[in-house]
Structures are given as C-alpha cells and as structure tokens.
Amino acid sequence: MLNFNSTYYFIFFIIVELVYFKIADRFNIIDKPNHRSSHTSVTIRGGGIIFPLAVLAYSLINGFHQVYFVIGLLAIATISFLDDVLTLNNKVRLSIHLTSVVLLFFQWNLFNLSWYWILIALIFVIATINAYNFMDGINGITGGYSLLAIATLYYINQTIVNFTDNELLIIVALALLVFNLFNFRTKAKCFAGDVGSVSIAFIIVFFIGQLILTTQNLSYILLLLVYGTDTAFTVLFRKIRGENIFEAHRSHFYQYLSNQLKLSHILVSCIYIFVQLLINLLLIKFALTDMLHGVSLLALFVGVYLMLRFKMEGSQKLLTPNAS
Numbered sequence: 001m002l003n004f005n006s007t008y009y010f011i012f013f014i015i016v017e018l019v020y021f022k023i024a025d026r027f028n029i030i031d032k033p034n035h036r037s038s039h040t041s042v043t044i045r046g047g048g049i050i051f052p053l054a055v056l057a058y059s060l061i062n063g064f065h066q067v068y069f070v071i072g073l074l075a076i077a078t079i080s081f082l083d084d085v086l087t088l089n090n091k092v093r094l095s096i097h098l099t100s101v102v103l104l105f106f107q108w109n110l111f112n113l114s115w116y117w118i119l120i121a122l123i124f125v126i127a128t129i130n131a132y133n134f135m136d137g138i139n140g141i142t143g144g145y146s147l148l149a150i151a152t153l154y155y156i157n158q159t160i161v162n163f164t165d166n167e168l169l170i171i172v173a174l175a176l177l178v179f180n181l182f183n184f185r186t187k188a189k190c191f192a193g194d195v196g197s198v199s200i201a202f203i204i205v206f207f208i209g210q211l212i213l214t215t216q217n218l219s220y221i222l223l224l225l226v227y228g229t230d231t232a233f234t235v236l237f238r239k240i241r242g243e244n245i246f247e248a249h250r251s252h253f254y255q256y257l258s259n260q261l262k263l264s265h266i267l268v269s270c271i272y273i274f275v276q277l278l279i280n281l282l283l284i285k286f287a288l289t290d291m292l293h294g295v296s297l298l299a300l301f302v303g304v305y306l307m308l309r310f311k312m313e314g315s316q317k318l319l320t321p322n323a324s
Helices: 004-026 047-061 067-086 090-108 115-135 141-159 166-183 193-215 218-240 253-260 265-285 291-313 315-319
Strands: none
Touching (some): 004 047, 004 166, 047 067, 047 193, 067 090, 067 193, 090 115, 115 193, 141 166, 141 193, 141 265, 218 253, 218 265, 253 265, 253 291, 291 315
C-alpha cells in the first residue's frame, strides 16, 4: 500500500507526464511508423523522460545523494532526448554515453578494482543500454520488463541483502507505473523513446551494479537474461547473414511474434515479462547459493530460446543472407 509521500510522488509523476504530452504535441515530438516499425499509428515519443526526472526529483529532495550517478543519468538522458528530437551525430552521442558510464564507475568506486573488472563492467553497461534500446519496440515491453526488474531488486534489498536505498527503488517503480498507464495498452498514448529506454537501462544497471559489488555475485546479471539473450542472438544472426547490425530492423524474436505471428503487443510483452519472472524466482531460490545453478539456469534458458527460434522461424530465415 502506498504511503503518503509515495502517493504525492505518484500524482506528481502523472502531472509531469501529462505536461510533457502537451509539450510533445506542441513541438511535434512524435514517432511516425515506417516499414521497420511494429506499430501503425503516430504516437508521442519520449514519454520515458519521466524516469530521469523521477531520479532527479528524489535526489533534490534528499540532498543530491549519489551525485556521479545522477549527473551521468541526466547527461545520457539529455543527449538521448536530443537524439529523439534532432538525430545527433553518432560521435557526439557516444562521447556523452561514455562520459556517463565513467561517472557511473566513479559512483561504484570501480576504479579501485583491477582493470579487468572495469572492462567487464564496461561491456555489461554498454551491452545493457543497447539491449534496452533494441528491445523497445512494442507496447508495454520496456515499462513492464523494467518494473519487474525494479520489483525484484526491491525484494532482494528487503529480504536478502541491503545494497541500495529502498525509497529510490520505490520512486523509480512509481515512475514506471505512471509510464505503463500510458504505454502498457493496446493503443499506446506514448512511447519511451531513446530518452526512456536508455535512461531506465542506466538506472537498472546502476542498481544491479550496486548489488553485484555488495554481494560479489555475478549471477544477478541473470535479472536481465531475457533481454540479453534476445539481443545477443539477434545480433549474432544478423552478423551471420551479413547485415549491418547498426541499421534498424525487425529481426528480434519479439518482433517475429508480434509482426509475423500477429500476436498482440501486450501478449508478447506479457510473455517476456512472465518468462523473466520465472527466471528471477529460480535465481533467488537456487542460483544465488551455487554458481553452478546460475550457469545451469543460463544454459537452460538459452537452449530453450534457440530451440524455439529455430523451430518457429527456421534456420534459413535466421542464418541465410537476404532470407528475412
């Protein structure tokens, strides 16, 4: 049940989102469908701006804690929002992304560790941000999947190990709830946009990084297993087919389910969320006590995922150039 302060945060976030809709409508910040899109109607872009604004509001009210993280988040959110509106030069965008990641590493005190941990963290952060950006293609998937991640992290923080501020987790969850009110529906009022997908990825990576550093347990990466697997193998298949992996496409498994099989966006999003929920439950129950269990869970899911893709899409579509 929401407490008094949480209720006010929730109402404030709704007001912020509605005000943004007015601004986006006034300045034509919209997403127009094309042949690569999984949607068919013009929709407001950038509704995910509420995520960094929520963290900023919390930070200002609570004395601007975790300053490196907040500045890094605001920097990556700002450049992503500008990219939503203007389409920026890749070098400019990537330089800000890298700066934000460095700030995040300062927040984690990562530079006190050996160089290989910095390299592993860099790969994890960049891969997660890109995965979130790639996976943000249908209604409900970014908001619902992220809400599950935050809810799981809150449970872990409450019952297994305290690694971060509970109130910040709640604030992010409330922002996701508000976003889902307008996105997790058959006809979405708004999309997250790059500002939303990149920002929430940065926020979730921050929490998972805190958790891993506190527990020294890399198994917590599996909290993003579904997104990570779909992104990694889709990129691999596209590379095998000789495609430009940086070009827009409709090659993800979720896109196959929604575009080729014509399953509803909401149903596909719920499938992805439910599968990740099962993984999270198994992770908490078994994998955290034994690394072998974590590796087994990873192998099992990847095996089932590949079996489904090859069974449903076929090896020719997945592996043959120009077959898709």
